Amino acid sequence: MSNVISFYDIPSKTGKPWSGNTWKARYALNYKGIPYKTVWVEYPDIEAAAKQIGAAPTGKRPDGTPLYTCPMIHDPSTNTAVSESLAIAEYLDRQYPDTPRLLPPGTTALQHAFMTVFQPLGGPALQFALPATHRYLTPASEGYFRFHREKAFGKIMETWTPTGPERDVEWAKVKASFNTLDGWLQAGKADGPFFGGKIPCFSDFAVGARLIWYKLIFGEDGEKWKDILTWNEGRWAAYTESLKPYEAVL
């Protein structure tokens, strides 16, 4: 095992990381400048990898059995495994106090509240994003991803994305979710462009992770991504640009 943090991420056909969940922790590690090494793990292998390093489950499956997810990390310097992005951020802030804070004092409870309201804001986009995601997975992950997502949504993935007039109605809901985020950032504009003010905090990396997920799966030249870049007077173009320094894949 390496002597740096092992960071467990899910591969894609492109060879690039793509998950809107794992990117939160990757941004966090890069922002803090903590050395790490990516361990690529296919969906069907996440549970075994988690058990091997001792990472806790992050939820339950519909049948009540424990659910293991990426991101997760193993830090050899403390022999500690941590799963779930916010828990990873808290661990890194605590264990590496000389690095920039993801949860500055006086923002932890607020950022937890933010994540509670941010999570469902991603709902309307899932019908567009998940079927697109599916196309990027390697054969080893594809069947697993389809099986569990289709079980949860109750219909085959190819029928999820609306077309025709319904497509416009549903896409407008995605835009509305960004309007909500924009409203909060507008309100804080005297602080700076980020939820963290002049500098990003964990909540910004959660927003950035969602954006980079859309960018990858809708395609940099795709209509949907180009549409997003025009919203809220180009805020999301500037926002993604400003997080680029933290997009290394180590």
Add this chain to the structure above:
Amino acid sequence: MSNVISFYDIPSKTGKPWSGNTWKARYALNYKGIPYKTVWVEYPDIEAAAKQIGAAPTGKRPDGTPLYTCPMIHDPSTNTAVSESLAIAEYLDRQYPDTPRLLPPGTTALQHAFMTVFQPLGGPALQFALPATHRYLTPASEGYFRFHREKAFGKIMETWTPTGPERDVEWAKVKASFNTLDGWLQAGKADGPFFGGKIPCFSDFAVGARLIWYKLIFGEDGEKWKDILTWNEGRWAAYTESLKPYEAVL
């Protein structure tokens, strides 16, 4: 007119302020130690008072006409009127930069997001709280309050509060809303007992205002308030206690 800020609040039969909305701004003024004088204004007189000082409406009535609400302030030093608690907090932070911040840099956008998720958390308690509130209003406000609330809810106020087994089901939803708040504060406990960490911020005064409203209308010795004080290992008893230094009525 006085040479200190005029703070417009709604009176009650008890002679004490009671509104869960105006308390947010009262806490804010007290916390910052900014001199002010309460101007008591009955519900039917809010609109005229707002227009007199030039305070903007804060929303629209169902029929589309502008809605004027308390709290509002008029600051004679700048001849500025501000309505709505968060806007008042932002004005006070900006205008009185040497006083403790309600929205410390790097928390403004997060606190706006917090208020978006905090507001509907108060929903389940309204069926218990609004009819109780009604009993505290002066005759000048009571008819107005009843008319507009009953129009919005579609039934007479005396039938709102559930009884029997339904009461327990609905009261459990109130408890669940406090569990959510407690969860966020638990997550931030290393920062301190407040959403602001070691010291309160605007979001804490919003929580405190909701609590002090319940305390007044359910009664300090009432079953419901005593119930709340036992929840989340006594967090709300400690929390209300810690905000007592900011409860002056000037």
